[in-house]
Amino acid sequence: MSIKKKLNRLKSHLSHEVSTKSVLTTCQSIESEIPFIEVWENEGVTPYFFDGSYCLIRERRFPIDQQHGIYTFSQFSIAVNAWNESGMKHPLSAAGIKPESFVFFDTETTGLGGGVGNSIFILGHARLSGDEIHLKQHILPSPGAEVPLYQSFLESADYTTMATYNGKSFDWPQVKTQHTLIREHVPKLPSFGHFDLYHASRRMWKHKLERMKLSIVEKEVLGIERKDDLPGFLAPMIYFDFVERKDPQGMLGILKHNEIDILSLISLYTHLSFQILGLDQKQTAKEMYEIGRWFSHVGEAEGAKESFSRLANTTNSETAAAKHALAFEYKKEKKWMDALHIWEDVVDQGNEDVIRLEACIEIAKIYEHREKNLQKAIHFTRNAEAISQKLQSVNNRKLTISHQEIMKRLERLNKRLYRSF
The missing domain is CATH 1.20.58 (Methane Monooxygenase Hydroxylase; Chain G, domain 1)
Known part of the structure; x- marks a missing residue:
């Protein structure tokens, strides 16, 4: 990062008596004292100075035609546009939202519990920017640098929607807790809409996955194979070692792990959208049935009937259940005879x-x-x-x-x- 950019960030905090020259000297002095600064810079990591302290920021850009699992990033825009054309009501619907408005967000913390004793040391997010995916990770170099960490994050937080994996229950509550401790020093948290892809994945694939860890969904559903990936449970120990020794080598592994997590959220949202909107040609009968149940649960009768009807006209293990569910949809609409004929068919031909x-x-x-x-x-x-x-x-x-x-x-x-x- 250039000194000019650092000065621009500090501009609003400079008094008239403080000269640009003195601030330039201060920034250069602080930067020269950052341990292993050359290693960080070789990995695309630069310091961010604020309020007499600093955090570190790693930025990466990926072309939208890059493959991540069974999808390219460009297919994310196709999914969002399909939602806007469908008119269906659904918790994952992107109706009225532009692809560029999405923020895919993930954190790394010192523990799995809640409360102030658990610290966030990486705030990572990615979004579509032109013909690239722009990924940004805000790194806490040591306890006590939370103000620049959150200041830099909130400068990048001009968004209306957020997609996470269990973030509604974990990541964002952690952010809110940590933000409370420094809210007098940084901007307010923005309001946002929230797509939690963990609960969506659980609804869709709990019938075939014993555990719903993101890495398992990646491998079994999205076709993403992590190579030489750092196990997530080691992240806190590696971070504590980094705080003590300052050597960034271990942290670089955590950043890569976090990067894959975030990029996988893009592919996961794409896949879930393709499934729900009927765009996935390889969709299984069980997945189609679960989508129908989901539509029924949220009161989207047409979507539910469409999914169940497609299954009702096939011969597989879900046919009877789909007919049964379809009859209930007609019953809700008080179309008694339609429901009656389907149920009679279930009794005569069903095998469950x-x-x-x-x-x-x-x-x-x-x-x-x-x-x-x-x-x-x-x-x-x-x-x-x-x-x-x-x-x-x-x-x-x-x-x-x-x-x-x-x-x-x-x-x-x-x-x-x-x-x-």
């Missing part, structure tokens, strides 16, 4: 007894309350009774509809039918 049992009860409800046909309501309730007995005899499993509930329904229907004669 739990779903067939629930479908029988739903059919019985429609015949009793909507069609006023008690005989058919009794018929399907008896079918449910038979399926319930079969399931209990096989594995004694606890069902969503108990055998006792079915028998109470059957008894009530028989009484109603008797009184109608």
Whole structure:
């Protein structure tokens, strides 16, 4: 970083009595005293001076046609534009947002717990800038330099949306806690929207991944293979060693680890968007089903029906579940006959007894309350009774509809039918 840029950053803090020459001398003096400054500069790291102290900043730029896993960075813009064209409501929707407005954010801390005893020592973020991805990492050289760390970070924090991996529960609360300690010295935290890709990934792939660590999602979902990567759990020990010895070699490994984390968030958001919007040609039936459930959960009926309908017209392990879920969508819209026909198909052709049992009860409800046909309501309730007995005899499993509930329904229907004669 040039001395001119450093002076510009200090300009608002200079009194009229302090000459540019004296500040120039001070900056040069501080910079010359930074341990291993030549090593840092060779790695693209420069000091940032503020309020009599400094932090370190590492910047890297990546072309948008660079591949990171199964996607190039340019496909991120395609995902954002697709959201803006879709009109669908969804927690990950980028409707009304430009690709350049996204900030992909991650931190490195001295521990996994919360509170003031856990310090952030790297604030990393990346965003689209022209035809490049601009990545910036703010490094705490030692405890006590938090003011320049956060000042430099907040100078770069002109954004409206943030994407993290478990950042809503961990990273941003940590930032808020640390910021509270120095809020009299630096700008206020900006307001922001938040896409937490951890919870999205868990919803999508918990059926096949035992753990939802970002590195596992990278490998199993995004096709990203880390080579010679520093294990994240070693980061605090390496940072403490750096604070003591000042040698940056270990820290450079942590910065690379953090860099991959951030770049992976771009590919992950792209992949999740392609999945949700139906742009992924390799999407599995289970993923399609989970997307339908997600749309249903957030009240996006058209998206849910589209996902479930695509599955309902196939023959795979999710077909019966998709039909069952599709019938519930029609029931929400009070399209009773549409729901009825689908559930009857589930009972006749389905191969999952739990779903067939629930479908029988739903059919019985429609015949009793909507069609006023008690005989058919009794018929399907008896079918449910038979399926319930079969399931209990096989594995004694606890069902969503108990055998006792079915028998109470059957008894009530028989009484109603008797009184109608």
